[in-house]
Amino acid sequence: MYKLFYYPRNASWAPHMLLAEMRLDYELVLVDRKTEAQKNPEYLKLNPTGRIPTLVVDGEAIFESAAICLWLCERHPDKNLMPAERTLARAKFYQWLFYLNATLQPELMMYFYPQKHSADPLTHAAIKQTQQARVGDILSLIDGELTDKEFLLGNQISACDFLLFMLLHWASGFDKPPLAYTNLSRFMRSFSQRETVKKVCEIEGTLLGIYEIE
Template sequence: MSVPALTLYHNPQSRSAGARVLLEALGVDYAVVPIDFASGQNRTPEFLAINPLGKLPTLVHDGAVVTEQVAITIYLADRFSAGKLAPALDDPLRGPYLRWLAFYGACFEPALVDHAYKREPVVPSAAPYRDYDTVIDMVATQLARGPWLLGERFTAADVLWGTALRWTTGFGIVPKLPAITGYIERASALPAFVRAGEKDAALMAELSAASAAG
């Protein structure tokens, strides 16, 4: 029996949830190494040797380590679904696709952290993302054009944003605006999201049982 070349270090209650959905959407063979936060598996020397930040998602492909949500999204979609879930280099949607992936990491997440910790926004000229309200308004406005982030075409960017918005609205960090909740509902109904959710529910049960036993 061959060993999958792709290995995802994963915990369903982390940012790696989106990476698992993407792997399901791509239909590739992959292995999962569960990381139990309760027992500190993300801080072991073995895991820190792979990702010194001790963060998820962490992906290993044929010995090469890929971290950071946006990098993993770009890498997997280009490597296994170029021209489908990832617009080709000469596709007019390639620029907007990359724009919204970069916006996620450079603007959305930092703005949410500032908002969650009630940090005062810096002056607009110094902030790479201006402020939280502007970021949320931009996202909601883009999604209102729907049904997907780039209009009629579903891409790997929707996997990233769909999982992230489902998570952040659930915690109350992002408001449940109609354009955002409608988008989450459409994404969550897709087969890859459903499959990943079922597998993650089973994994969480295993992690909980192992924690209770030991």
């Protein structure tokens, strides 16, 4: 059985949804960020970065959300959440997984935590404004990619889509949120209706009302 150390709507959200989608046996362990439990010595033994998530299996700990998702896909190829080896589709899978993890997520983190990038409080508002524009460019790119597609890789769902859903939800409070983009809006509204997504959101206490079709 897998053991996922999580906190609602943190980076653990994507692997949580993926575990549910794969219908794997897993246990959830809440890491309470409100009390900075991710900095506790016992947790740091599992994840020395002091971040969430961590996946424990067979006594070994794995951290980094995208790495966990990729490894689960490799370990359970029968779940068909990653294209076949040595195909162009597999290359596209890697492309989008790494782009979301290494480009979109860091830009969002800079927006949410400007104090970590400048010691001057007077610059924080400017950083957030700049990041909205930078993230907006990324959202426009992905919106274009989703033209005439149900998922990032076409009509076949993959682990990339769970990571995308998580990151887009994080940006829901932007001046121009993902729901303001034609294809991103369609993707989010449709994806939020998946039974596994709804199940995980119920467990984590995440409301999906903003994605209801008007």
